[in-house]
Amino acid sequence: MSLILSLETSSPVCSVALHRADDGRLLAHSELRLEKSHSTHLSILVQQMLDNTGHRMADLAAVAVSDGPGSYTGLRIGGAAAKGLCFALDIPLIAVSTLQALAWQAARHTAAPEKCLYCPMLDARRMEVYAAIYTDTGEEVLAPTPLILDPNTLSEQLAQGPVLYFGSGAAKFTPLVLGQSNAGFLTGIEPSAVAVGALAVEAFRRQQFQDVAYYEPFYLKEVYTTTPKSDMRP
Known part of the structure; x- marks a missing residue:
């Protein structure tokens, strides 16, 4: 069975989902609402979801990731995880607009x-x-x-x-x-890997894939950083 794994890390909610690539059926969804949990819990959520559904990494046909805009750190974590899986498994990467995925949810409400x-x-x-x-x-x-x-x-x-x-x-x-x-x-509409996966199924059918080596999330604006005072020189 060919599956699409979807990752949503653009917001404080860390979310993963598993869809069938052939008919778009949602097989599983898991999320964690824990502040700054993405880097430490994303891979755990993915593995637990695969284990609970009786699937393996080898069953994945593609990995989809919420492309942004959103949290800079969250998007970096999701993008890096997705690229790592795609490299390791030699499967395509799908990027889904965070805003379009939100609109997909709203239309269904x-x-x-x-x-x-x-x-x-x-x-x-x-x-x-x-x-x-x-x-x-x-x-x-x-x-x-x-x-x-x-x-x-x-x-x-x-x-x-x-x-x-x-x-x-x-x-x-x-x-x-x-x-x-x-x-x-509308209230209660939050970024979700379920919506990312639903749109990713259509992108998979159209073979709309990213270049894994050069993919970067869509931040929309440049990230502003400041230099800590301790690092400033007179």
Whole structure:
């Protein structure tokens, strides 16, 4: 049996999932909500999930990873783990947009998904978010981009019809669009390896693979670092 292993490490939730490559059936899903657990627990979650389902690493046909944007450290850990498995097993790597995977989840929580646009928002500090807009079928209306939130943010899309907002950054946008009938908000939509795996199955069928040697997560913005005071020289 050919399987796709999916890893989601872009948020504080460390999540793994196992899908059948032929029909997309979800076989198992496991997650851990423990702060800064990705580096120490990701490989354990994967091995336990395989053991619990009676499968081996050799059964994997591909590894999918949440591509970002998201936590810089989390994305690095997930990307490194996925690349290591792909190198060791000589199998392809699939990268799935974190924002598109969130939109996939939201569309399945909507009674009439075709009537809305879907806007995942990930918190990027202060009044900034990483956001994108998709249709219910996953078509990209607005490419992933960093946004400074104000009452006019995404006003063009909102004027055209209903838009659902969700994700860790959506709460900051709520008071800015209160009273606008086309604005809706969903709670409880978090990055999940289940959604990553569902989209990865389609990518696997289309053979949309990454170059394992050169793959880097989609950080969207450059990472800002500071020099510790102890390392500064007069």
